[in-house]
Amino acid sequence: MSEKKTDGEILLDIRHLTHIFSFPKRVTVKAVNDVSFQIRRGEIFGLVGESGSGKSTIARCIMNIYRPCAGEIIYKGVNVCDLKQLRKNKRMLDTTRQLIFQDSSSSLNPRMKVCDIIEEPMRIQRTNPPRGSYRAEAEFQLYYVGMDASYLDKYPAELSGGQRQRVAIARALAMEPELLVADEPIASLDVSIQAQIVNLFRHLKKEHGFSFLFIAHDLSMVEFLCDRAGVMYKGELVETAPVKKLFENPQHPYTKRLLAAVPIPDPGRERARKGNRW
Amino acid sequence: MSELLEVKNLSVSFSTSSGEVQAVRNVSFSLKAGEVLAVVGESGCGKSVLCKSIMKLLPSNAKIKQGSITVNGADITAYRERDMCRLRGKLFSMVFQDPMTALNPTMTVGAQIAEAVRVREPGISKTGLRDRVMQLMDLVGIDSPGERMEQYPYHFSGGMRQRSVMAIALAGNPRILFADEPTTALDVTIQAQILDLFRDIQKKLGTATVFVTHDFGVVAGVADRVAVMYAGKIVEIGTAEEIFYDARHPYTWGLMKSLPAFSKGQDTLYTIPGMPPTLVNPPKGDVFACRNEYALEIDYQEEPPMFRVTDTHYAATWLLDERAPKVVSPVGGIKV
Numbered sequence: 262m263s264e265k266k267t268d269g270e271i272l273l274d275i276r277h278l279t280h281i282f283s284f285p286k287r288v289t290v291k292a293v294n295d296v297s298f299q300i301r302r303g304e305i306f307g308l309v310g311e312s313g314s315g316k317s318t319i320a321r322c323i324m325n326i327y328r329p330c331a332g333e334i335i336y337k338g339v340n341v342c343d344l345k346q347l348r349k350n351k352r353m354l355d356t357t358r359q360l361i362f363q364d365s366s367s368s369l370n371p372r373m374k375v376c377d378i379i380e381e382p383m384r385i386q387r388t389n390p391p392r393g394s395y396r397a398e399a400e401f402q403l404y405y406v407g408m409d410a411s412y413l414d415k416y417p418a419e420l421s422g423g424q425r426q427r428v429a430i431a432r433a434l435a436m437e438p439e440l441l442v443a444d445e446p447i448a449s450l451d452v453s454i455q456a457q458i459v460n461l462f463r464h465l466k467k468e469h470g471f472s473f474l475f476i477a478h479d480l481s482m483v484e485f486l487c488d489r490a491g492v493m494y495k496g497e498l499v500e501t502a503p504v505k506k507l508f509e510n511p512q513h514p515y516t517k518r519l520l521a522a523v524p525i526p527d528p529g530r531e532r533a534r535k536g537n538r539w
Numbered sequence: 540m541s542e543l544l545e546v547k548n549l550s551v552s553f554s555t556s557s558g559e560v561q562a563v564r565n566v567s568f569s570l571k572a573g574e575v576l577a578v579v580g581e582s583g584c585g586k587s588v589l590c591k592s593i594m595k596l597l598p599s600n601a602k603i604k605q606g607s608i609t610v611n612g613a614d615i616t617a618y619r620e621r622d623m624c625r626l627r628g629k630l631f632s633m634v635f636q637d638p639m640t641a642l643n644p645t646m647t648v649g650a651q652i653a654e655a656v657r658v659r660e661p662g663i664s665k666t667g668l669r670d671r672v673m674q675l676m677d678l679v680g681i682d683s684p685g686e687r688m689e690q691y692p693y694h695f696s697g698g699m700r701q702r703s704v705m706a707i708a709l710a711g712n713p714r715i716l717f718a719d720e721p722t723t724a725l726d727v728t729i730q731a732q733i734l735d736l737f738r739d740i741q742k743k744l745g746t747a748t749v750f751v752t753h754d755f756g757v758v759a760g761v762a763d764r765v766a767v768m769y770a771g772k773i774v775e776i777g778t779a780e781e782i783f784y785d786a787r788h789p790y791t792w793g794l795m796k797s798l799p800a801f802s803k804g805q806d807t808l809y810t811i812p813g814m815p816p817t818l819v820n821p822p823k824g825d826v827f828a829c830r831n832e833y834a835l836e837i838d839y840q841e842e843p844p845m846f847r848v849t850d851t852h853y854a855a856t857w858l859l860d861e862r863a864p865k866v867v868s869p870v871g872g873i874k875v
């Protein structure tokens with residue numbers, strides 16, 4: 262579904278990104294191999310694909326957690342792989358880009374309360390809290406992910422997996438980023454909360470022009486939420502297309518295999534299908 | 540006795556600075572050998588706590604308030620850590636929800652799987668152990684296990700970690716497996732492979748499985764029976780067919796309506812209005828009442844009992860009382 266803002270400027274331009282991990286005994290893993298794609302302002306770009314195909318590595322390169330071995334990442338005209346440009350634009354990069362980690366629910370600081378976790382990036386960047394105080398801001402963000410103020414003073418260990426995940430989402434959204442890199446943000450949430458978060462992302466895109474890199478395994482959510490999507494397979498981006506086209510007319514054999522494997526919420530049909538597979 | 544696991548009226552609470560959090564409230568269910576019970580429900584409704592309380596893996600501020608847990612005919616409710624250690628890994632094991640917290644960051648993945656194998660087979664030879672570790676890694680779909688076993692968890696992708704946790708849980712050929720969202724980080728092709736693996740062991744070894752998941756497609760594929768939890772309680776339980784085609788609880792309806800398939804072509808997805816109640820002092824009556832568009836007056840007064848629909852299907856909603864107005868389910872009934 263293309264909204265008016267999608268033909269905006271290119272916000273993120275990834276050109277020939279390659280990343281290789283090395284291990285002892287000369288073992289190497291080519292995690293990302295010559296990947297190129299672009300995200301426009303106000304666009305939600307989905308990244309799907311095989312487990313271990315390099316999706317999280319791309320996310321980490323974009324966020325300057327890994328330094329790519331080759332290729333360029335241009336964000337708002339800044340080459341984030343260039344150390345000099347990186348240093349010069351650090352504050353802009355830190356305030357306008359946010360990452361929700363794939364394992365974010367286990368990477369929350371166990372010694373910090375929920376409110377402090379959500380407030381931390383705002384405090385570090387000394388942003389002005391639009392709702393008066395940092396705590397009010399934290400409460401506001403938490404409410405949007407379906408949790409009330411009673412959780413503000415809890416520690417991560419006192420929360421369920423999905424509650425921790427939502428704290429990570431609230432933390433990233435509190436910065437009102439222009440680009441949100443969300444690595445499997447909703448997989449650990451129940452379907453109603455998933456729907457709530459997806460509606461929220463849609464709203465942020467439409468009303469506030471947020472752009473997203475949405476990494477997910479749930480293809481029906483990608484189809485619903487994203488404008489375009491790319492399919493990763495063994496480190497390569499094998500197909501990129503508007504979602505409607507991707508789902509109706511997949512080109513690459515892996516994309517076809519992926520779409521054929523989507524489980525159907527219907528036990529009768531699932532069993533019939535299983536019967537065929539065995 | 541054919542029931543491998545029997546949980547009766549189990550209640551589990553945490554004591555916290557803000558009061559007693561009633562995470563699991565009066566839960567009863569049973570599980571036969573070779574059976575898969577899927578558990579679905581709202582984030583924070585007590586699914587993980589339920590699994591961990593049966594395995595006795597809860598933190599020290601948690602307490603079993605009432606109820607009994609019977610495994611293989613033996614009442615283990617009062618078992619101490621020493622007794623439980625003998626059971627864990629062999630009689631039952633768990634695939635944890637957060638792979639990163641379940642794995643030891645300072646040990647290679649191979650060594651961690653090996654440790655789990657040794658619990659079951661203490662006398663295993665060095666080569667035998669290596670072979671078994673490779674076999675387990677291969678089973679869960681990790682390529683080049685020879686190289687991968689020497690790597691550390693942070694070298695693995697999210698889905699590879701999740702599969703490592705699964706290999707550890709399967710290492711001891713457990714009779715009962717608690718799988719807490721074991722496939723959330725997997726793409727659908729590998730997920731299908733893992734679900735086939737589950738079916739396989741369940742057939743070959745008669746493993747009984749409690750399978751916690753949010754994915755109704757997965758539920759449809761693996762579950763013999765489904766339990767729907769809300770705010771610490773099982774509010775509906777039945778065979779997969781009964782839950783998918785003939786759900787009776789408004790909360791189950793709400794979950795199904797939230798699926799994207801239900802909002803095809805629409806601008807927003809359906810969500811259940813409101814928020815779950817606090818578990819510190821849950822409101823009286825039916826705790827789902829304030830979010831339930833079908834709520835009756837009695838829902839605010841009295842907690843509904845489990846009404847029998849069939850011998851395998853029960854739901855806790857006053858709508859099933861004979862005095863209640865007839866309500867047509869907004870979902871399901873679309874039998875194929």
Ligand SMILES: Nc1ncnc2c1ncn2[C@@H]1O[C@H](COP(=O)(O)OP(=O)(O)OP(=O)(O)O)[C@@H](O)[C@H]1O
Binds near residue numbers: 313314319698
């Ligand atoms: N820090 C690291 N050190 C070494 N190898 C790594 C590291 N991070 C990732 N890899 C390897 O890079 C490859 C790609 O991993 P990545 O995490 O990007 O996959 P992914 O597409 O996100 O998979 P998933 O869907 O399972 O999360 C994998 O083979 C992984 O083992």
Ligand SMILES: Nc1ncnc2c1ncn2[C@@H]1O[C@H](COP(=O)(O)OP(=O)(O)OP(=O)(O)O)[C@@H](O)[C@H]1O
Binds near residue numbers: 600
């Ligand atoms: N150590 C703890 N101390 C206090 N409260 C806790 C603790 N652990 C869990 N809780 C609370 O118990 C409730 C049930 O948690 P549980 O982890 O079982 O949820 P869940 O159903 O597994 O949810 P999710 O789908 O998000 O993983 C939650 O509301 C949580 O806040």
Ligand SMILES: [Mg+2]
Binds near residue numbers: 696697
């Ligand atoms: Mg990943």
Ligand SMILES: [Mg+2]
Binds near residue numbers: 421422587588636719
């Ligand atoms: Mg859980």
